[in-house]
Each structure stands twice: as C-alpha cells, then as structure tokens.
Amino acid sequence: MESRNVLPREGALVTFWDEALGVNVRDSDGNVLLDLTGAFGVALAGHRHPRIVEALERGGGRLIHGMGDVQPSRERLELLEHLSSLSPWRSCRGVLSSSGSEAVETALKTAFLATGRPGILAFQGAYHGLTMGALATTHREHFRGPFRPQLSPHVAFAPFPVEEGEVGEKDVWPKVDQLLDEGTPDGIPVGAVVVEPIQGRAGVRVPPPGFLSKLAERTRRAGALLILDEIFTGLGRTGRIFALEEAEVIPDLLCLGKGLGGGLPLSACLGPEEVMDAWPPSQGEAVHTSTFLGHPLACRTGKALLEVLEEEELPDRARDTGRLMAQVLAEEIGNLGPRVRVRGRGLFLGVTFHDSNGVEPLDHAGVQAAEILLSRGIITLPAGARGEVLELTPPLVLDPELARYAALQVTEVAGLLVSREG
Numbered sequence: 001m002e003s004r005n006v007l008p009r010e011g012a013l014v015t016f017w018d019e020a021l022g023v024n025v026r027d028s029d030g031n032v033l034l035d036l037t038g039a040f041g042v043a044l045a046g047h048r049h050p051r052i053v054e055a056l057e058r059g060g061g062r063l064i065h066g067m068g069d070v071q072p073s074r075e076r077l078e079l080l081e082h083l084s085s086l087s088p089w090r091s092c093r094g095v096l097s098s099s100g101s102e103a104v105e106t107a108l109k110t111a112f113l114a115t116g117r118p119g120i121l122a123f124q125g126a127y128h129g130l131t132m133g134a135l136a137t138t139h140r141e142h143f144r145g146p147f148r149p150q151l152s153p154h155v156a157f158a159p160f161p162v163e164e165g166e167v168g169e170k171d172v173w174p175k176v177d178q179l180l181d182e183g184t185p186d187g188i189p190v191g192a193v194v195v196e197p198i199q200g201r202a203g204v205r206v207p208p209p210g211f212l213s214k215l216a217e218r219t220r221r222a223g224a225l226l227i228l229d230e231i232f233t234g235l236g237r238t239g240r241i242f243a244l245e246e247a248e249v250i251p252d253l254l255c256l257g258k259g260l261g262g263g264l265p266l267s268a269c270l271g272p273e274e275v276m277d278a279w280p281p282s283q284g285e286a287v288h289t290s291t292f293l294g295h296p297l298a299c300r301t302g303k304a305l306l307e308v309l310e311e312e313e314l315p316d317r318a319r320d321t322g323r324l325m326a327q328v329l330a331e332e333i334g335n336l337g338p339r340v341r342v343r344g345r346g347l348f349l350g351v352t353f354h355d356s357n358g359v360e361p362l363d364h365a366g367v368q369a370a371e372i373l374l375s376r377g378i379i380t381l382p383a384g385a386r387g388e389v390l391e392l393t394p395p396l397v398l399d400p401e402l403a404r405y406a407a408l409q410v411t412e413v414a415g416l417l418v419s420r421e422g
C-alpha cells in the first residue's frame, strides 16, 4: 500500500496512534503514552488544544480551502498580521506555504533574487528539509547520497561550532570567511547563508554564545543574506518566541513551520519589506506560489496557536520546565560519568551518548534509548548523524512534575544502556 521507505523499520516496536490530547497519545490498543516529541516538535500547545479545536470547527464550518495567491481570505490576512507583529522587522512581508522545506525554498529563492548570487553557504550537520532545493542545503549523507547528481552544485558547507567544544569556532571562521569572500569552490559568489540557531536533527547542537551575531555581521559585510531557519526552534520551543532573541540577531529572512499551523501543515518565509520586495509585483500570475498557499483553515488554527502561545506564556513555561528537566537530567546523568550528557535550551533538549572514554559518539545509542523508552510508554526520537542522541522536544505545556518523572525515566534508561555497553 505504502512505499516501504516510509514504513517503520522491520522489527521495530510500532504504536498505531488513535487519539492524542495534551502531552498524551492513546494507541489503538488503548495504551496511553507520554509524548516527549510533540510529534516532530509540532504540538507546541499540546495535542488538540481546545482553542485550536474550536478554530478548526468554526473554520471548517465556513471555509476549508481558498484560492492561494489569487483570492485572499480573512484568515490569511489575520495570520500574517499576527506574524508580522511578532517579527523583528518594522515592515514585515511573508510568503506562506505548507511544509518547512517549502519555506526554506522560498527563502533561498528570495535571497537569490535580492543578491543575484546563486552560491549558498550552509553548515555541516544542517537539516533544512528534503525537497530538492532544501535538500541541497541539508548536510547528512543519508539524505543527500541517493540524489547527489541532482543537487545544486552551488552549496558549500562550513563546520558548525558546538558549545561544548566538539567543533570549536577556530575551525569555523576561516572556512566561512573564505566562502563569503571567494565564493563556493567553483567560484560561485555566495548570496545566502542558511543556518539553524540550534541544529535540531543533528542532535540539538547548540552553538557558542555570539556565534550567530558574528555570522550575521560577516554575512552582511560580504553582501549576502542571512536566512535563519527557525522551523524547529521557533514559536517558544527554546524559551523565547524566537531563538534569534537570545542570540541577539536580526536575520534577513526567517523560516517558520512545524507548530505554526497548530497541527495543520503551515509554514512561512518572512523578511523585511526591502528584502522581500526582491519579488516583482504580481502580473496576475505569481512566480512562486502553491495550491495550498494561505490555506484558510491552517491560517485559522495557526492564529489560534499564536494567541495561545502568548496568553498561556508558553515560551516562559518552556524555559522553566526545560531548565528543570535539564537540571534533573544533568544531576542524575552526572552519576553515569562522561558517557552521557545533556544539552539544549528550553524544551529543546538532547541527551548525548559517548564511548567509554567519553569522547566518540556511541552509534545508535539514541535509537536504542528511544526503543526502550517506548516499551515503557514514553515516546522520544533519536537524532544525530550516528543516532547517538536522544532528542526531547515535548509539548511546551508539559507539567513540571511530569517533566521530572520523564527525566528520571530517561536517566534510568541511559544508565541501563551504559551498563550494557560496559
């Protein structure tokens, strides 16, 4: 029925999702599971938040689908107005789409139109999506390898620095400066630098303080544009509405997705008017649009999500609960020695596993931890190129007591794995 590539791995423990509410998922056997993933980070306000359900029911009773760029809807205007009020620019303009990858595609196209330079600088470990343009900026070989001959040759990668020193900044700047000054190895001038404020799928890799602002400064000096991919970090997850606040950086373009639609597919590429006006005025047929652009129902649930984020102070809750969870994890994991560590911001946490010297990543340890946790009723995901990280991105409404319980469970499983490895 379905392509084998998008089915669970043979032999994997599979739970059929039947229903979800708040931080819980009920499977088709009636088991209630604790969701520490937010379903890929989407369920920011928890599954089936009543305000989002209400928006869905009201909107569904009036207008489900619209006519993209051709005929606007009130929902689309209201969502963009709200996003604009949260954005770091005085006059913000946006292009809506359905998936994160599409928002990245829009940003890459915008940067090319604005600079006329086709070269792109991305970072090792980056994940920006899997559609062809976005895939060219995604670093992991697993995704790129099968399509290498089809990928744009104009993307070059620089090392991404990591806070606790796995890759130091001294390895980063010479490469970044070289690419910005001289272009890609083929001599193609760089017009866009695309970066995640914290690398998500690479294993919640947090760069050192000041990295993003230095990158922004160098990018601007070179006449290129900085695209900040906040598809995972955005909308409260790291303890701020946007991670750019803590990094004190104002990008030229900002990509949002995942939780933006409150659970419905919705993404956005935002930028200041002077950058976004690189797009020509419409002649009646947009040069970049899609069937579902500005989907009224997704815009409505998206607006409800933004309201809930603010009214229920979800970024602050993510910061506090995340701090508690990281603290419990660090304390308990501390007893396991240097082989297990925790990193991240807010409710964007990664537990990293290492070999007995505490140096090399322990291949598949995150995968194994996620499997054991699932058998205990806790849903998590592995991350990292070698599956060496356990990623924790729960709904931001996670109760602190439950967060403590979850952290203790994670620690117990980490202990099991470490003792099993010897």
Ligand SMILES: Cc1ncc(COP(=O)(O)O)c(C=O)c1O
Residues within 6 Å of the ligand: 099, 100, 101, 102, 104, 127, 128, 129, 130, 196, 200, 201, 229, 230, 231, 232, 233, 257, 258
């Ligand atoms: C940082 C980042 N950018 C882009 C994407 C791609 O989003 P989508 O899977 O909705 O295309 C993801 C998805 O995980 C992501 O984490």
